[in-house]
Amino acid sequence: MQPSGAREVYALCKQEEYLQALQLAEQLVNSPAADLGAFKAHIHALFKAMCHDKEHCRRYLQPYVVKFLHEGINRLYGGDYLEAFKNHDSTTNSRKPFVDGFDGYIASALSQLLISLDRPNAEELLEAGRLSREKKYQQAYQLYTKAAAKGPLTKYEENSYAWTLERLCTDAKEWQKYRYVVEYLNLKQVEKPSLVNSLMLRHADELFEYRELDFPAYLEAFDLATLQPEDHAAARFTNTDGKEVVCASLYDRVMHHALKNAFSRLTQRLPLYLPAVDALLKRAGEINTSSVKNAGDLGFRQWILYDEVKLLCALGRGQEALAFARRFVKEKYSEDYPWSLLCEVYLQNGDAKNAAVCICRSLVNKDDKLQALSVKQCVRAAEIFHRAEDASHAQELADLASFLVNNSGMGEDALKLFRENNTWYSPVIKEHFSDFDKLKEELIELAGKADLILYADLKVYHACAGSQIDLKSKTGKVRKMRDVFISLGPGTVPLQTISRAKLLNPFKKWTQVDVRLLPDPPKEDSKIRVVTVEKGSLPVEDVMPFKTAAVTYVNRERRCYTIIFEDKTRSVLFMDKVKGQLKTGDCVQVQLAKRWHKGRMTMLFLNSRRTDQRPEALFKEEITTVKNVHHAGFAHTADSIFIPEDLVMEHALINGDKVKVKAVLTWNKKREQYNWTAYFIELLSGKKAKQSADKTPASGKSAEDDEPPF
Structure with a gap:
């Protein structure tokens, strides 16, 4: 042949004139003067036509043509052309099956032609590919089915077949969609993870109630581990009102359907079914023990838990089911x-x-x-x-x-x-x-x-039942709750929390109870939930001890007392919380609880009573001298005890007077320090004391016994 003939074939391929290139190449190889170059040019043209222009070149893309070229190039080369140019050097790039260079390329192209065309199902596959590109999916599906019956498909052809099945599923009815899904399961070379793989699983997800679909066996063949990362994330969509809705991920939905489907099929084929069911339960267990949860999928995770328990019970594995059942109850505590x-x-x-x-x-x-x-x-x-x-x-x-x-x-x-x-x-x-x-x-x-069954491992805390509270939500729904005052440890102020009213129904107000809490141990500045309630083992006074405080100031306008405790904490006690009138220096005992409201901790006064107990840390009694009488009316002693204006005026105190003072510890807000404030004074020396001594009745006669001056 003339070398210019082979060059013209390559030029026509470069110009994408594949049909003309094949016609010229056919003339060259059928010529008596055909040489090795003619066969190489024909193989190149045929390979390019198969890749880029199957529709117009179908007459040349036939198995007998490839067989003729393979035999011809081996005859002219004088041996096995494919074997001669295979890459046997392990030091080079082993991913390339043929050596670098032009002969290696021709050998690779011939190998692809043999795989694609020298097969009994090549004609059907070429036609199916054309119909699929023309969106004639039903006809393409029929040809792909025939081709699969005649022989194996390549990886590329299986992916093309998978996309054809996915397009058919989109518009198919339930029974047809099931058939396409089953056909997809027979394809073993489809790329995973891939978009078509996830789309086919979504179609299967829509079939979960179809009685013919054996979901666990389906999952076993499908291999959920090959899903795309986004298939594990919670699905999100926007409603017509513009609100974003978050629902379960595809992975979670399919697991839920599989467990539900397995439960209904156990009686049909239990012996054959156990391997698939065991694999399914193992995967469900991995989901339920995972600490990583996608936002929005919690609802379906709970149903996976529920179906897993039912399936284990149906298999007679109650001991395994117990832990999962308890966990499900904790998730759905208030349901029946x-x-x-x-x-x-x-x-x-x-x-x-x-x-x-x-x-x-x-x-x-x-x-x-x-x-x-x-x-x-x-x-x-x-x-x-x-x-x-x-x-x-x-x-x-x-x-x-x-x-x-x-x-x-x-x-x-x-x-x-x-x-x-x-x-x-x-x-x-x-x-x-x-x-x-x-x-x-x-x-x-x-x-x-x-409740003790669920939370037996939690620590018991002593508490006191309080009154009922009606909590109204934004929707107007009213929930009945009860106060619970919890003692977190000896000597601590009880903490107020609320519990479901049903838990405390058997207990009257101010009765002692023992409770278990979540979280355990509880944190005072976070939400605490009461999960169990039992009859208390301690008296109420031990759970909610009375704390003694001294009155440091009486505010009659606000009708409250300022009080101070032994630990120097201060608070306000309203007058209606205690019987009778108190004055500075009096002592009260109160039952307190800590309460958080809008992020602030406040003290809640529950009960109070007067007492004669006087904590030494809050009171002192001294004999001292008045050191400084201020022009504003108040005074100080030599020991810096503050004397209020009313006591100064009552005893007409002046500098140098010797007095006996009873004082209570108070807080000076202006100076931000603790001071002693007098609430009782007895004058021992001074002008006023001398006048009082002169007026004292003699020999036991009181002033009241004196006769009137008239």
């Missing part, structure tokens, strides 16, 4: 169904007494009024109490079920109870059930023990 779930776990573990306590909490949480309970709940509770050997409560709950049946129609659950349990319950269909309140109180008391 978590306690019912924990009850079933305890029953499976043979602990009927704890199961009965949990069912009590479930009944109490259901509603404040027992009339709102269903027949099914009452029947189940009666059965559990019977198993716990609590015959009285079993009978009462069965009677309650009987009452509900009479007022709402006979239910299947009640019929089952009456039919199967007649050995311990003789049904009497009642028209009236008058012991609602009594039964409710008993159930609430039993339900209080349920």
Whole structure:
């Protein structure tokens, strides 16, 4: 051949005239003078056409053409052309299968042509690729299916097939979408993580209620570890009103659906199912024990926990389920169904007494009024109490079920109870059930023990039950709460916190209780939650000790007293908090609690009473001399004791008078220091003292016995 012919083929390829290049190359290789260069030019043109212009060059992209070129180049070269130019040097870039240079490129192109075209399904794959690019996805899907049946697909072809399936899923109906998802699972070379991988999982997420979809097996094949990072983040979208809504991540949703799906399928294929279920439970456990949580996905994490417990119970693994069930109850404490779930776990573990306590909490949480309970709940509770050997409560709950049946129609659950349990319950269909309140109180008391199951490992603190508070939210909803005054340690001022009123219902105001708190240990400047309440083991006076204080000032305008404690802390006591009138120097005993309001700590006075106890640190008595009488009316002694103006005027004190002073410790706000202030003075020497001595009656006669001057 003429060398110019091969150069013209390369030039046409450079100009992207692939069809003309192939026509010329075909003439060259079919010529009697065809040499190695002609075959190389044809391989180059065919490879470029396959990559860039399959539609127009389909006639040349045939398996027999590639086979002809492969045999021809081997004949002219005198050996295996592909093997000759393979890269056998491990010191060079081993990712390249062929050596650098022109021959290495031609060998690589020929290898790709053999992989792509010299196969029984090559024609279908070329046509499917063209149809997919023309957005004729249904026809492309049919050809891809035929091609997959004839032989394996390359990685590139599987990715193209995956995108075709994803486009079909977008507009498909449920049963069709399921078929496409299953087809996708058979593709083993799709890039992961990738966008198409995540999109197909989203389509599967929409199918979670489709009965044909075996979700755990699906996940096992899908491998969630190959998701993109954004698939683990909480999903966010904006409502029509402009508010951003945060919901569960794709990863969490799929796990929830898989657990739910697995629970419903256990009875169908348990032996074959266990490996997939075990892998699923392991992954769910990793989610639930993880300390890293994406914002917004907490709701679905809780449901993963719930479904994991149900699945473990269905597998008869109650001991494993117990820890997860307790955790779920803590997340959903005020709902009834978590306690019912924990009850079933305890029953499976043979602990009927704890199961009965949990069912009590479930009944109490259901509603404040027992009339709102269903027949099914009452029947189940009666059965559990019977198993716990609590015959009285079993009978009462069965009677309650009987009452509900009479007022709402006979239910299947009640019929089952009456039919199967007649050995311990003789049904009497009642028209009236008058012991609602009594039964409710008993159930609430039993339900209080349920909290001890959850928080038995927390430290017990001594406390005092306070009064009820109605907290009103911005929406107008009113929540009933109770004050609790907690003693965090000996000698400390009790701390005020609030608790759910139900927890403290069995206890009257100012009765001692023992509580457990979260967080543990509690922090005084943060929110503290009471999680368990029991009858107290200490008297109220020990939980809330009285502290003695001295009155340092009487403010009649504001109707309050300024008081000081032994530790030199000061406060204000309003007059209506103590009986009678106090004056400076009097002592009171008060019960205090610390209270935080809008970030500020204040002292809350609960009870107060007068006392004759006088702490030595707050009082002193001295004989001293008046040193300085100020023109404003007050005076000081030689020991710097401050004498108020009223005492100076009462005794007509002057400099040099000898006096006996009783003083109380006070705080000088202007000088920011502690001073002693006199509240009683007895004049011992001076002009006024001499006049008083002269007027003293002789020989026991009092001044009141003197006759009038008239």
